[in-house]
Amino acid sequence: MKRNLPLIVAFISGVVILVGGFIPRDPFPRIESTLIEWFMIISGFAILLGQASLLRMNVARVAEKAPNWQYYLAGLISFGLMLAFGLLWGMEKTPGLLGQGQGIVDKLGTKPFDYLFENAFIPLSATMFSLLAFYIASAAYRAFIIRTFESNLLMITAVIVMLGRTSFAPVLTGWIPDQLSWLRLPELTNFIMQYPNTAAQRAILISAALGIVGASLRIILGIERSYLGGGK
Amino acid sequence: MKMPERSVVERRIVFLLLVLAVALPILFPLGLKTQSTPLTEQVYGLVESLPEGVPVIISFDYDPSTITELQPMAEAVIEHAWKKGHKVIATAMWPQGPQMAEIAFKDVQARMERKDAAAKKHPYGEDYINLGYKPGGLVTIQGMGRSMKAIFPTDITGQKYDEIPLLKPVRTLKDIRYVISLSAGDPGLRDWIMTANGKFNVPVAGGTTAVSAPGFLPYVNDQKQLYGLMGGLKGAAEYELLLGYEGTASLGMNPQSVAHILILAFILFGNIRAWKKRKADRLALEAKNG
């Protein structure tokens, strides 16, 4: 029963949503609305589950004095601080338990949560994403080597698109006459993005979509059970 | 793959050169101008085509990590919508989205006032509203198609849906004239396309990071699944150009352009090095074989 009940639920909800997608008449819209509400409630609790798991793991590492336990403690302190500030004074226009916290806003210029968000969280997040630029540069230097005809073709396309997406593009090829405007870098870039790129993206999307249809069908029919954990 | 020691030094030189390539054009701007593309013009055209007073949604489906690319887009679109008199409803499929929205609204107000002290004010609740974050992605959008009030019973200040003047004509997503989703991943633009446009025929336009943009181009088609797309910092700079001002995106195109040229130089250098190595290996093999 432990394994059969989830399979039955998956089958019924899958079939109902699938059929409801084609039949606009009652009761399918109402069933869909109900399932949407249930899904949103479960999603909300899933967030709580994640936070509880985070707390448990970090507390355990600090308690056991695991290697680098100080960083886990810093994580717990940050978590606690943001939670406390958010609960007590809220953020932006949202009030907290102590209202809009006018006193503290007068001192800091903004709510404590917003202060930490704008001065700590935003710069830290943006910095992590910015690392990508460095890794792209080192990967391009190391791996973008012309070895075959295909890589040659790729290189030419990459050069056109990389130059075409910069502010140098109009300067580099702006002198080309209007009759041959399609040779200008921005126009060439638009052509590459609109035709060969889109065709390839479409093909991968269609294949992936078919894979999703197959996997979803297997889940609905109970052939695929890995989401329950473990094998068949 | 094993990385030899020499590569570690080379990597650090690459990183240092990239830092310089990005920092120097910020300190000493080159004054380069960008050029708009049809994809961004389509988004602009969608906003431009609608009259005053129509309710629209701007969905902030990103977090601070992609603030450099998507926040300028958000500000440009908000400014355009306000200039056209559209009633902007901010929603978010990502938890940090509502804060990104508030920062954008604040910055646009401040910029409009700096340009013109007598500029029209845009009060909260009349010209814009922030409905906050809701989990669920695609499922949430489907719910919005049945009842906006059921999904967003209050806004972020706690005010009830029925008490907000701006939301009076908006019963379902079908009452919205367009959705612009600024999306850094999932849930995001794809869910809006599949549900808002696919199911409820609401026009959807989007802005994404540059790396994700090519993946959304198949949706820009005759059926108008996507009404144009702003891709990355360049897309934001193009929208600023169409609006007639030079914001953070336009200024950011200077270092981005120099960085692109530098990466091309790295690729060239890498290929020269690889070609020399292949030649040396071939000569060594020939010498060995006699």
Add this chain to the structure above:
Amino acid sequence: MKSSLLGLLLLLLAFGLTGKTTEQQVFSVQDNPWDDGTSILIEWDLEAGADSLNLQRADSLGAFTLIFNEFAREGRFIDSSLSTGQEYSYRLIAYNQVRGDSLIYIGSARTKAQWFDMNKLSLLILLLLVCGAILYYIFSARRGKELFIRRIGGLDSMDEAIGRATEKGKPILFVPGISDLGDIQTIAALNILSHLAYKSAEYGTELLVPCRFSMVLSAARETVKEAYLKAGKPDAYREESVFYVTDDQFGFVAGVDGIMLREQPAANFFLGAFWAESLILTETGFGTGAIQTAGTGQPHQIPFFVVSCDYTLIGEELYAASAYISRDPQQLGSLKGHDFGKLLVILLVLFGVIMEIIGAGWFKKFFEGGS
């Protein structure tokens, strides 16, 4: 091939059933077709002189109120959120400011819910054909039919990667993507994790599985535990080897990068849904000298994986992995069904191109659906 042509024939027949012609009317009010009975479609085609309009709906007392006034000489408006089975009356006033007069059009209709959304007929037929093919091949495989699957390098290398990790005495890192359990890519990744965990248990190699979402964490723990049980090594399973990092995308990346630099795994597997952080993960892994296998259904991340990993599963190969590894006839049969779907799409695209060239637009219209 035969079944694909049969499918095409069915589609053409279906189009014949749905194709209809409409007469041009100046003002028409009708129940919005193929809906849940809560909307009415109003269409108009005004005379040349009209320059503004007011569209009004009558309430229960017969008083008209404005519902739409954006001018278009030829336009349509869908009045939604109405009650099913009710009669609604509309009045369109078309103004001619130059002449200083106006024309009034009146119409009414009753809302009605339909049993089937005919705009999605093409979708239903394609769905039935593809699902039918998948089920047919699954049942054929169950009856013992041999099904061929081509070699997928990335999956063949898994054993080599595990062996290398065992030799070096280093752990294996498996990241099941950064999406939640609702994403099919995550489920595909968990399938591969099951096989990997089984092999790790057999060789006695440590396995590290950082997770971004709590539901993925629960499923991954069950998967690994089950695999250790199947390998006959239930005592070797450690719950803390499958752990939660954080919900935040770049926080998760920072955490995993830290693990790679500290634990120095000999083999890294990045399988599932990845976004912008993919190159940060794989470049860091490359820096540690690990053998790396990656796979995702996100087309825009595949180039990053290709340049920094030893093996990459592209798009559908990720979903095929489960069938490839287990050689389960049912899963192989499902793969064959996907291939039928691809063949059908290719034929439809070719046929559609030909139809557009010869000017027969009905074929494309049938697949467009929508109002």
